[in-house]
Amino acid sequence: MNDLLFRIAEFLSKPPGFYLVLTLMVVCTALVPLGWTDVVTYVLSVAAIIITGVVLIQGFRDTAAIHAKLDEIIVALQETRNDVVGLEHADPNKITKTVKRLEDEAIAGEKGPSEGVRSAADWGHQAVKKIKQQ
Numbered sequence: 001m002n003d004l005l006f007r008i009a010e011f012l013s014k015p016p017g018f019y020l021v022l023t024l025m026v027v028c029t030a031l032v033p034l035g036w037t038d039v040v041t042y043v044l045s046v047a048a049i050i051i052t053g054v055v056l057i058q059g060f061r062d063t064a065a066i067h068a069k070l071d072e073i074i075v076a077l078q079e080t081r082n083d084v085v086g087l088e089h090a091d092p093n094k095i096t097k098t099v100k101r102l103e104d105e106a107i108a109g110e111k112g113p114s115e116g117v118r119s120a121a122d123w124g125h126q127a128v129k130k131i132k133q134q
Helices: 002-012 015-034 037-076 092-107 120-133
Strands: none
Touching: 002 015, 002 037, 015 037
């Protein structure tokens, strides 16, 4: 079932899928003067629900991919703290506490994961160099 939903979402999120939905809307609009108002309302309601599902599925896929990439970067940098890897799967209270702790550390002016890091940009450049060395 998931595979089918992902394939439908993939199709509808590309131009041919958009044109299909657009064509369906034009056909429905043409049927209103013929007295098919109930059918048109039903079809457009179902189409709205399907489009909402497509947006949610695509958002899930994008978010999951971003989390995987960020986890890879965190794991690749040996001097980083790995306690935030997989945080997106934690209890919402734990996520809130972790975010608050990280914000407090940033406000307090604590240094980054390694000594001598002065800013997030410096840390980012250092992280890229470290990844390239591996």
